[in-house]
Amino acid sequence: MDTLVRIALLPGDGVGTEVMAEILPCLDWLESRGHRLEIYHLPFGAEHFLETGETLPEAAFEEIRDGFDAILFGAVGDPRIPDGRHAEEILLRLRQGLELTVNCRPCRPLWPGSRPVIDLEVYRENTEGPYCLQGSTEPDRAVDLAIHTEPAVRRLLQAAFHRAGTRGCSLTLAHKANVLKHGHGLWMRIFEELRAANPGIVARGMHADALLCALVQDPTPFGIIAADNYLGDLISDLCAAFVGGLGVAPSLSWAPHLPYRCSVLAEPVHGSAPDIAGRGQANPVGMFLSTALLCRHLGWESEAAALEGAVSLALAEGARTRDLGGTSSTAAMGAAIRAHLPR
Numbered sequence: 001m002d003t004l005v006r007i008a009l010l011p012g013d014g015v016g017t018e019v020m021a022e023i024l025p026c027l028d029w030l031e032s033r034g035h036r037l038e039i040y041h042l043p044f045g046a047e048h049f050l051e052t053g054e055t056l057p058e059a060a061f062e063e064i065r066d067g068f069d070a071i072l073f074g075a076v077g078d079p080r081i082p083d084g085r086h087a088e089e090i091l092l093r094l095r096q097g098l099e100l101t102v103n104c105r106p107c108r109p110l111w112p113g114s115r116p117v118i119d120l121e122v123y124r125e126n127t128e129g130p131y132c133l134q135g136s137t138e139p140d141r142a143v144d145l146a147i148h149t150e151p152a153v154r155r156l157l158q159a160a161f162h163r164a165g166t167r168g169c170s171l172t173l174a175h176k177a178n179v180l181k182h183g184h185g186l187w188m189r190i191f192e193e194l195r196a197a198n199p200g201i202v203a204r205g206m207h208a209d210a211l212l213c214a215l216v217q218d219p220t221p222f223g224i225i226a227a228d229n230y231l232g233d234l235i236s237d238l239c240a241a242f243v244g245g246l247g248v249a250p251s252l253s254w255a256p257h258l259p260y261r262c263s264v265l266a267e268p269v270h271g272s273a274p275d276i277a278g279r280g281q282a283n284p285v286g287m288f289l290s291t292a293l294l295c296r297h298l299g300w301e302s303e304a305a306a307l308e309g310a311v312s313l314a315l316a317e318g319a320r321t322r323d324l325g326g327t328s329s330t331a332a333m334g335a336a337i338r339a340h341l342p343r
């Protein structure tokens, strides 16, 4: 019998709640396959903030940190909270507070015949850089600090080298060390050290602007792309466009050094998409594929492969939400995918 896995569900805002609804039956399916889950629904998001003034209370954060194993997250962002305060205090707090340094965003074709045939994964540092939320706005200037620390950069790059070694693919570090001499200088120093320690891995640094140009021209040679928080955010969204867009892009964030019980968070790359929220138009594929990544992380390989296979089969049959040029609703797309899960 499996060990019990306690999962906190945070659907968040907008389409986050709609795509989360589609994955709930899959949690029952996982249990039907012998995995022991305890699922808790947590209300934190824009609605809860507007009603109560609470974003993610410290006690709730500590309970997640010490009492859960994993988080399934939807999306945050709401036009009624234009400064995005609740999003920072929920999602960035979880990523930073749980030290979820490594964010992996895989990009692969999802249905037969789709082009280009890429097999790349963006390894994005997930807690630092300009997303450390330190800065100031003054009358005539604005400052966003970008902090890069040796432990986080080393953890991200070690995970990226390890993954490139396991997959037998190349590793490219995106940087702007020619301009960002301090922060990206640190990245280059640790990268060169790990490159020397891993002579079997083809690894090179590329200026991020040249890398973006090369990706648009031909993404197929790239295996693993490692980047800081900011560049990784941009590069992974570009790469998602090669395989169907943000609606199908999954991500998994984890803390390889296991500082706390809760050390992994799965979430689709997309945000809350207020423009289509509440209309049943969101694509749940990113959520399904993120759940597959979580299953693989937990050692449930056959369920991970079954979820990914079910997505491919549904797409191959022609199920498509509007972002993919089809007419399926979120619920119909979810049902089409679940219909291909083995009993």
Ligand code: GGG
Pocket (backbone or CB within 6 Å): 073, 074, 075, 076, 077, 078, 087, 091, 267, 268, 269, 270, 271, 272, 273
């Ligand atoms: N699942 C990723 C996520 O929620 N990211 C936050 C974000 O991008 N928020 C801005 C938005 O929803 O437009």
